Amino acid sequence: MLTTRAPAKINLTLHVLGRRDDGYHALESLVAFSGAGDTLSLSPGDALSLDISGPTSSAAGAGDDNLVLRAARRLAAEISGLRLGRFRLEKRLPVAAGIGGGSSDAAAALRLLAKANHLAPDDPRIIEVARAVGSDVPVCLDPQARMMRGAGETLGEPIRLPLLPAVLINPGAPVATGPVFAALGLRPGASREGAAHSDIAARPGAEELLAALAKGRNDLEDAACLQAPVIVDALALLRGAHGCRLARMSGSGATCFALFSTRRQAVRAASVIRAQHPGWWVKTAVLR
Numbered sequence: 001m002l003t004t005r006a007p008a009k010i011n012l013t014l015h016v017l018g019r020r021d022d023g024y025h026a027l028e029s030l031v032a033f034s035g036a037g038d039t040l041s042l043s044p045g046d047a048l049s050l051d052i053s054g055p056t057s058s059a060a061g062a063g064d065d066n067l068v069l070r071a072a073r074r075l076a077a078e079i080s081g082l083r084l085g086r087f088r089l090e091k092r093l094p095v096a097a098g099i100g101g102g103s104s105d106a107a108a109a110l111r112l113l114a115k116a117n118h119l120a121p122d123d124p125r126i127i128e129v130a131r132a133v134g135s136d137v138p139v140c141l142d143p144q145a146r147m148m149r150g151a152g153e154t155l156g157e158p159i160r161l162p163l164l165p166a167v168l169i170n171p172g173a174p175v176a177t178g179p180v181f182a183a184l185g186l187r188p189g190a191s192r193e194g195a196a197h198s199d200i201a202a203r204p205g206a207e208e209l210l211a212a213l214a215k216g217r218n219d220l221e222d223a224a225c226l227q228a229p230v231i232v233d234a235l236a237l238l239r240g241a242h243g244c245r246l247a248r249m250s251g252s253g254a255t256c257f258a259l260f261s262t263r264r265q266a267v268r269a270a271s272v273i274r275a276q277h278p279g280w281w282v283k284t285a286v287l288r
């Protein structure tokens with residue numbers, strides 16, 4: 001049996017530069033990954049199936065449209081004779097949460113199928129299938145911090161992040177990605193004003209990175225807050241936490257993250273928020 005982790009994707013910045021003629025939005029985003037994630041295993045075989053368990057399995061669904069199965073079927077359509085098998089997904093990440101849980105699961109499925117079939121992880125057919133399954137899937141194929149551009153298909157070199165103790169919180173309101181982009185009201189072909197994204201060094205120091213992040217933003221935050229006003233409360237809680245250096249929403253929401261100087265501050269903030277909101281998903285993480 002082959003096993004891999006499907007870590008949460010965090011958009012440390014997310015700038016929307018405009019809307020392309022194909023309807024997708026042109027982005028610039030510094031993406032990082034957290035230790036929190038799902039676990040996916042594959043017992044290689046001829047028939048394709050998926051068993052799913054874990055606290056958020058019912059929200060993700062085990063049907064044919066699960067992104068694990070969609071990715072596997074698409075790769076099988078590309079590569080005749082592809083060895084498939086029985087996937088087991090332990091689903092822990094909140095669903096429709098702005099942290100790319102489904103995308104990370106799809107990318108994990110492609111990594112496992114590559115291994116089971118002795119394909120290079122960067123085989124062009126795998127990359128093509130990743131793009132077709134979802135905008136966030138390519139960046140999740142090799143989950144390391146990097147810049148993501150275009151609609152998600154253009155990836156920079158890995159960035160070695162400094163130690164960044166973080167807290168991730170999800171207040172439990174699912175947010176669908178399409179309507180949040182649509183709420184920006186951009187016509188195809190439109191471009192947007194806004195400060196350019198700061199350059200990020202290959203190995204930034206902590207203060208250097210925090211200064212670059214402070215100049216950035218998440219352009220989907222306002223639209224997501226209108227759909228799920230509880231995000232405003234989540235951000236306020238993080239910003240008020242002792243030692244919080246920066247708090248922002250990830251992706252199209254509703255998960256928000258905060259960065260701290262020390263792990264102790266992050267642990268303390270998480271336990272305070274957990275006590276105030278026992279129903280929320282609250283995790284400490286080190287971003288990479």
Ligand SMILES: C[C@](O)(CO)[C@H](O)COP(=O)(O)OP(=O)(O)OC[C@H]1O[C@@H](n2ccc(N)nc2=O)[C@H](O)[C@@H]1O
Binds near residue numbers: 025
């Ligand atoms: C917001 C992000 O999570 C940031 O990383 C991604 O851009 C979204 O990635 P995703 O959830 O994998 O998105 P997809 O499943 O490809 O697209 C969902 C919907 O979001 C919109 N969409 C997505 C990506 C993009 N660059 N522009 C868009 O307008 C499209 O309406 C699309 O129908």
Ligand SMILES: Nc1ncnc2c1ncn2[C@@H]1O[C@H](COP(=O)(O)OP(=O)(O)OP(=O)(O)O)[C@@H](O)[C@H]1O
Binds near residue numbers: 251253
């Ligand atoms: N394995 C999966 N895990 C989570 N959601 C899945 C999965 N397969 C299919 N889905 C469906 O995909 C949709 C998006 O879920 P996901 O958790 O990936 O959203 P997200 O965190 O907002 O993603 P992104 O940050 O990429 O926009 C949900 O409506 C869900 O039902």
